[in-house]
Amino acid sequence: MAENRKIVEVNHRDVGSSQPPGGEEQGEGGEGGGGSETDAGGGLTDSKREVLEKCLNTLKHAQNDSHTLAALLLITHLCPANQLDKPTLSRIFEAVGLxxxxxxxxxxxxxxxxxxxxxxxxxxxxxxxxxxxxxxxxxxxxxxxxxxxxxxxxxxxxxxxxxxxxxxxxxxxxxxxxxxxxxxxxxxxxxxxxxxxxxxxxxxxxxxxxxxxxxxxxxxxxxxxxxxxxxxxxxxxxxxxxxxxxxxxxxxxxxxxxxxxxxxxxxxLSGKTKDKAWSKHPSELLSLLVRLSKDFSQAKDQTKLDMCAKLVQFLPPVGVAVENEELKGVVAQVWGTLRPMMQAKLTPRQIGPILVLSACLLDLYGWELVGPPKFCCLLVNRACVEVRMGLEEPPGNDLSPELQHTLTGCYRIMEAAIEQACCLGVSQTPASPLPTSTTSLSLQQSRQVLGVLEEAFSALMYHLQQVDPSRYGDPFIFATFRSLCSWLAEETSCLKEEVTRLLPFLISYSRSHMQGEGAEQSLSDWMAEMSVREEREEAWTGKEALRYLLPALCHLSAEEGPRKVLLTLDTPALLVDFLTQCWTSLKGKSGVVSTRDPSMETACSALLNFTVTEPERVRKDPCFRSLETLLGEALPVLVYKPRLLVLAANYCTLGLMIGRLKPASPGSAEACQRRFFSSALRFLRGALDSSSSPGPVKVSQSWEESWDEVEELWRLSLQALGGCVRAQPWIAALVRQEGWLNRTLAMLSQCSALPDQHTQGALEEALCALADMCPACQREIRDVMTTMKSDKCALSSMRNLRKSVDVK
Structure with missing residues (x-):
C-alpha cells in the first residue's frame, strides 16, 4: 500500500502543472509538430493525446485504486471534463463505471x-x-x-x-x-x-x-x-x-x-413539479421570493428587465397560500416596481417580459393589488396593442417563440379584464370578488377597456381564420382559441358576423381534439406549465378545447343565424359525443359518481336549445337517439347522487323535452325508455316537501342549496312531462304506477300554497295532460277534488284542472 501511495503522490505532483510527465513525450511532441491543436476529440496536442492513450490503457488494466486514481487525475488535468469526447467517456465508463x-x-x-x-x-x-x-x-x-x-x-x-x-x-x-x-x-x-x-x-x-x-x-x-x-x-x-x-x-x-x-x-419550479415543490417547501420558496422581489425593486433598469422572466418562475402556483399576507406584500411590492416600468417608453422586446410577469401576478390576486384605475386601463391597453401588432401580420408570417410567449401573457391579461369589465354593472355584495381598483373605473374608462378588448379579439379571430388543420396541435393556437372562448362566453353580440364566419374553425378544432387528432403531448405539456387553469387536469384528455367553447355554444345555439351554421357542422353530435365521454369518465372514478362537472351541464343547455328550436332535427338526427340511450343509462344513477343534482335536473329536462317530440309507439315502450321515465318521475317528486301541511309547501332540504340553479329546469320538466303524456299515452299509466300522481294530489290537497305561481302553473299543466289523455287519471283527480276537506288548498285553486275533470 505504501508503494501504491507513492505512485499516487508522484503522479499527482506530475499533473499539478497540467504537463505530461517525462521529457521524452514532450520532446516528441515538439519535434513532431504536436503543438498544433488539430485533434477533433477535444483540441489536444499530439503529445497530450499520446499521454491520454497511455492513461486510458493504465486505467483499463489498473490493479488497484491508486493506479486508477493516478490515471484519472492525469486524464482530468489533460482534458477538462466537459471537453471529453464520447469515445473517451465510453472507455472511462467501461474501466471504472459509476x-x-x-x-x-x-x-x-x-x-x-x-x-x-x-x-x-x-x-x-x-x-x-x-x-x-x-x-x-x-x-x-x-x-x-x-x-x-x-x-x-x-x-x-x-x-x-x-x-x-x-x-x-x-x-x-x-x-x-x-x-x-x-x-x-x-x-x-x-x-x-x-x-x-x-x-x-x-x-x-x-x-x-x-x-x-x-x-x-x-x-x-x-x-x-x-x-x-x-x-x-x-x-x-x-x-x-x-x-x-x-x-x-x-x-x-x-x-x-x-x-x-x-x-x-x-x-x-416550472412545469409539472411547481405544485409539488411549493407544497413541500413553502417557507423556503417564499423567503427566496421575498429576497428576489427586494432585489428586483432595487435593480437598475436593464437588470430589472432581465429579472422579470426570473420572477415569473419563482411565483407560487395559483391557489397556494392565497391568504398569505407575506405573499400579498411581495406581489404588492412587485406591482409597485412594475408601474413606472409599464409607463416608460419600451420596445416590443422590453415590454414582453413585463406583460408576462403582470399576467402571472393577475393570476395570483386578480386586480386587487394592481393599482389605480388609470394604470389598470394602461395595462389592458398595452396588452391589447401587443396582440394587435403581433397577430395582424400577413398570413404565412411565423410568430417567433418569444412573441408567442408574450402574446400568451397578454391573453391572460385580457381574460382577467373581461371578467371584471363584464361584472361592472352587477351590484356588489360583501362577498363580491371585484377589487377596489376596477370597481372605481369611470363609465368612460370601462367603455375604453371594452373597446380595446373588442379590437384585440377581432385580431384573434383574424389569426385563427388563417390556421390550417396541420397546426391544430400547436400550443399557441390552443392559447389563442382559449382566450377567444373566454370573450365569447361573455360577449357574442359584438362582431357577430366575424364570430359566425369563424364557427367552422371553432367546431373543427374542438372535434379534432375530441377525436385525438392533434399533437396531444405538446398540449398536455402546455397545460401543465400554465400557471392558471380553470380546471386542473391530471393529463390532457382532448375534451379541453370543447370545454372552453361550450359557454359560447350555449349562447350561439339560441340565435337563429349561428344555430343554422352549427347544425350544418353537426354540432349536436359533437355535444352528444362529449357527454358520452364525460359520463364514461365520471362513472369510472372508483365506482363513485360524486364530482360535479359544470361543462356537462353547459353541454346539456346547448342541446336543450337545439331541442326546443329544431324539433324536426331532433326527430331525424340519429345522435339524439344515442342521447336518449345515454340519458336512460345515467339518470337512474344520478337520482341517488345528491351532489350531482344539477346534472340530474339537466338530464331529466333534456330527456323529457326529447320525449315530447317522439310519436306514439304502436307497441309497448322499450326498456330504456321506461327506465328513464320511471327515474324522471322519482326525481321530480323529490323537489317539494309537504311535511309542513296544512301550511305552504317548501322546497326539499336536499334541493334547497341548488334551487336557484334547478327551479327553472324542474318547471320545464313538468311542462315537458305533460307533452310526453300527450305524445305517448302509455306514460300516463306509468305515472300512476310510480305513485307520482297519488303523491302529488295528496300534497296539493293538504298544503295551502306552492312556493310561487310559476310552480303551480307547471304542476297544473302536467295534471291537465294526464286528465285529458287518461280516463283513470281523470277519475282519480276528480275524486280527490270532490272530496277535499278545504277549498283553500293549492289544488282547489287550479281552475284549468277543474275544467279538465269537470269539477265546479
Missing part, C-alpha cells in the same frame, strides 16, 4: 480516507468524473448516477468539507433511505457517509461555511442540470432534497449559486 466516482464522494465526505489524497482532491475528482459521464444521455439516467444526487446537493449547500453539521436536508425518509442503500450497495461505503452528506448547517453558521472552488461547483451543477433535462429528471432531483439544499446555497451565496443554483431552482 461505482468509483460515487465511492470517491462517500470516502471524502465520511473522512474514512486511506488513499493518501486530500478529501478535497477526492471530491474534485469524483464530481469531475460524474460531470463528464453526465454528458452522455445514456449514462445520466443510470440509477448509480442518480444515487449521487444527495451527495452533490450536500456539497453545494454546505461546502466541500463541511458535510458533518447538524440538521439534515429535508427530503422524504423513504427516498433518503433508498438513496443511502443504493449508494452503499454500489460502493461498499457506509450509510454514515451518505447521511452526513445530506446534513446542513444552521443559519447562524452561514458566514463560516467554506466556499466551493468554481470547478467543483460547476461539475455539481452540470450533473444536476443534466438530470433535470430528463423526462422525469425534475422529479428525481426534487425528491432528493433539492429545494432546501439549493435554497441554502443561495442564502449563503455559495459559488455559482446565483448563476447556476437559481437557474436550477427555476427549472424545478
Amino acid at each position: 461505482n468509483l466516482p460515487a465511492r470517491l464522494l462517500v470516502t471524502a465526505i465520511s473522512g474514512d480516507n486511506t488513499s493518501g489524497l486530500p478529501a478535497h482532491e477526492l471530491l474534485s475528482l469524483g464530481t469531475a468524473l460524474l460531470a463528464a459521464l453526465s454528458t452522455d444521455p445514456d449514462l445520466v439516467s443510470h440509477p448509480q448516477l442518480l444515487t449521487t444526487i444527495p451527495l452533490l446537493l450536500g456539497i453545494l449547500a454546505n461546502g466541500p468539507v463541511n458535510q458533518q453539521k447538524p440538521g439534515a436536508q429535508e427530503q422524504s425518509k423513504d427516498d433518503e433511505m433508498g438513496s443511502r442503500m443504493n449508494v452503499n450497495q454500489s460502493t461498499g461505503g457506509t450509510s454514515d457517509g451518505d447521511s452526513e452528506a445530506n446534513k446542513e448547517s444552521s443559519s447562524q453558521e452561514s458566514d463560516s461555511s467554506p466556499k466551493l472552488d468554481k470547478a467543483m461547483a460547476s461539475d455539481c451543477y452540470q450533473v444536476l442540470t443534466a438530470v433535470c433535462a430528463l423526462p422525469r429528471g425534475p422529479d428525481q432531483v426534487l425528491s432528493r432534497g433539492a429545494i432546501p439544499a439549493l435554497w441554502r446555497a443561495v442564502q449563503q451565496n455559495q459559488t455559482l449559486s446565483h448563476e447556476r443554483g437559481l437557474a436550477l431552482l427555476g427549472c424545478l
Whole structure:
C-alpha cells in the first residue's frame, strides 16, 4: 500500500502543472509538430493525446485504486471534463463505471480516507468524473448516477468539507433511505457517509461555511442540470432534497449559486413539479421570493428587465397560500416596481417580459393589488396593442417563440379584464370578488377597456381564420382559441358576423381534439406549465378545447343565424359525443359518481336549445337517439347522487323535452325508455316537501342549496312531462304506477300554497295532460277534488284542472 501511495503522490505532483510527465513525450511532441491543436476529440496536442492513450490503457488494466486514481487525475488535468469526447467517456465508463466516482464522494465526505489524497482532491475528482459521464444521455439516467444526487446537493449547500453539521436536508425518509442503500450497495461505503452528506448547517453558521472552488461547483451543477433535462429528471432531483439544499446555497451565496443554483431552482419550479415543490417547501420558496422581489425593486433598469422572466418562475402556483399576507406584500411590492416600468417608453422586446410577469401576478390576486384605475386601463391597453401588432401580420408570417410567449401573457391579461369589465354593472355584495381598483373605473374608462378588448379579439379571430388543420396541435393556437372562448362566453353580440364566419374553425378544432387528432403531448405539456387553469387536469384528455367553447355554444345555439351554421357542422353530435365521454369518465372514478362537472351541464343547455328550436332535427338526427340511450343509462344513477343534482335536473329536462317530440309507439315502450321515465318521475317528486301541511309547501332540504340553479329546469320538466303524456299515452299509466300522481294530489290537497305561481302553473299543466289523455287519471283527480276537506288548498285553486275533470 505504501508503494501504491507513492505512485499516487508522484503522479499527482506530475499533473499539478497540467504537463505530461517525462521529457521524452514532450520532446516528441515538439519535434513532431504536436503543438498544433488539430485533434477533433477535444483540441489536444499530439503529445497530450499520446499521454491520454497511455492513461486510458493504465486505467483499463489498473490493479488497484491508486493506479486508477493516478490515471484519472492525469486524464482530468489533460482534458477538462466537459471537453471529453464520447469515445473517451465510453472507455472511462467501461474501466471504472459509476461505482468509483460515487465511492470517491462517500470516502471524502465520511473522512474514512486511506488513499493518501486530500478529501478535497477526492471530491474534485469524483464530481469531475460524474460531470463528464453526465454528458452522455445514456449514462445520466443510470440509477448509480442518480444515487449521487444527495451527495452533490450536500456539497453545494454546505461546502466541500463541511458535510458533518447538524440538521439534515429535508427530503422524504423513504427516498433518503433508498438513496443511502443504493449508494452503499454500489460502493461498499457506509450509510454514515451518505447521511452526513445530506446534513446542513444552521443559519447562524452561514458566514463560516467554506466556499466551493468554481470547478467543483460547476461539475455539481452540470450533473444536476443534466438530470433535470430528463423526462422525469425534475422529479428525481426534487425528491432528493433539492429545494432546501439549493435554497441554502443561495442564502449563503455559495459559488455559482446565483448563476447556476437559481437557474436550477427555476427549472424545478416550472412545469409539472411547481405544485409539488411549493407544497413541500413553502417557507423556503417564499423567503427566496421575498429576497428576489427586494432585489428586483432595487435593480437598475436593464437588470430589472432581465429579472422579470426570473420572477415569473419563482411565483407560487395559483391557489397556494392565497391568504398569505407575506405573499400579498411581495406581489404588492412587485406591482409597485412594475408601474413606472409599464409607463416608460419600451420596445416590443422590453415590454414582453413585463406583460408576462403582470399576467402571472393577475393570476395570483386578480386586480386587487394592481393599482389605480388609470394604470389598470394602461395595462389592458398595452396588452391589447401587443396582440394587435403581433397577430395582424400577413398570413404565412411565423410568430417567433418569444412573441408567442408574450402574446400568451397578454391573453391572460385580457381574460382577467373581461371578467371584471363584464361584472361592472352587477351590484356588489360583501362577498363580491371585484377589487377596489376596477370597481372605481369611470363609465368612460370601462367603455375604453371594452373597446380595446373588442379590437384585440377581432385580431384573434383574424389569426385563427388563417390556421390550417396541420397546426391544430400547436400550443399557441390552443392559447389563442382559449382566450377567444373566454370573450365569447361573455360577449357574442359584438362582431357577430366575424364570430359566425369563424364557427367552422371553432367546431373543427374542438372535434379534432375530441377525436385525438392533434399533437396531444405538446398540449398536455402546455397545460401543465400554465400557471392558471380553470380546471386542473391530471393529463390532457382532448375534451379541453370543447370545454372552453361550450359557454359560447350555449349562447350561439339560441340565435337563429349561428344555430343554422352549427347544425350544418353537426354540432349536436359533437355535444352528444362529449357527454358520452364525460359520463364514461365520471362513472369510472372508483365506482363513485360524486364530482360535479359544470361543462356537462353547459353541454346539456346547448342541446336543450337545439331541442326546443329544431324539433324536426331532433326527430331525424340519429345522435339524439344515442342521447336518449345515454340519458336512460345515467339518470337512474344520478337520482341517488345528491351532489350531482344539477346534472340530474339537466338530464331529466333534456330527456323529457326529447320525449315530447317522439310519436306514439304502436307497441309497448322499450326498456330504456321506461327506465328513464320511471327515474324522471322519482326525481321530480323529490323537489317539494309537504311535511309542513296544512301550511305552504317548501322546497326539499336536499334541493334547497341548488334551487336557484334547478327551479327553472324542474318547471320545464313538468311542462315537458305533460307533452310526453300527450305524445305517448302509455306514460300516463306509468305515472300512476310510480305513485307520482297519488303523491302529488295528496300534497296539493293538504298544503295551502306552492312556493310561487310559476310552480303551480307547471304542476297544473302536467295534471291537465294526464286528465285529458287518461280516463283513470281523470277519475282519480276528480275524486280527490270532490272530496277535499278545504277549498283553500293549492289544488282547489287550479281552475284549468277543474275544467279538465269537470269539477265546479
